[in-house]
Amino acid sequence: MITVREATKEDAALILPFMATVGGESDNLVTDEKGLPFSLGQEEAYLQHKQGSKNNIQLLAFEGNVLVGSAGCDTSSRQRICHGGEIGISVLKAYWNKGVGTLLLSNLVQWARNSETGLRKLSLTVRADNVRAIALYKRFGFVEEGKxxxxxxxxxxxxxxxxxxxxID
Structure with missing residues (x-):
């Protein structure tokens, strides 16, 4: 059974190797096998900042104690564009086509629609030939904005x- 919860700064030690693994498994991500360019302390600070924010979040998907997926939303602090959030999703290859991405995106969209976030637009950029991911995003109502x-x-x-x-209305 897959469970989803918000990340805490204590999860930084799990997230850094997870991102290196998923980056090495897929050419669909900006991240490669080197993972995120952050130290443990930087990742902890980043997660702590997200926890204290009403319109930034990092969600983690677990099967038991194994981190199998991650989804996040980042916004700008600039007043004119803080209504928009940039999202990203990463799932271990062994868990592709098992509903993990759907579960993460569902949780993320539900959170974004909460009136307290102030979000009115979610954005993402996907590789143009990643048809499975594009189909997932379309099922949730995402539309193409540009190339x-x-x-x-x-x-x-x-x-x-x-x-x-x-x-988001």
């Missing part, structure tokens, strides 16, 4: 991206 040329460069090959948005 990003040369979003990623992997082994000398460029991959385009699609920006997708969900407007």
């Amino acid at each position: 990003v040329k040369r979003l990623l460069q992997i082994n000398g090959v460029f991959y385009d991206g699609i920006t997708m948005v969900l407007l």
Whole structure:
């Protein structure tokens, strides 16, 4: 059974190796096998900041004690754009097509629709050929907003991206 909960600063020691693992398993992410460019202390501070925020969050999906997925929303502190959140989702390859991404996105969208967040728009950028992820986002009401040329460069090959948005009433 997969459970989802908000990350705490104590989860930093789990998240850093998790991101290196998922980055090494998939070419669909900005992160590669090197993981996040943060020290343990920096990741702890980042998570602590998110916990104290009404419109930033990091969610973690677990099977038992194993971290299998992560989803987050980051916003700007600038007044004119703080109504929009940039989201991202990462799932261990062994858990693809098992509903983990759906569960994380469902929790994230439900949280964003809470009137206390002040969010009116969720955005994400997905690799243009990642049809499974695009289908997931469309099921939740995300629509294409634009194209990003040369979003990623992997082994000398460029991959385009699609920006997708969900407007929140």
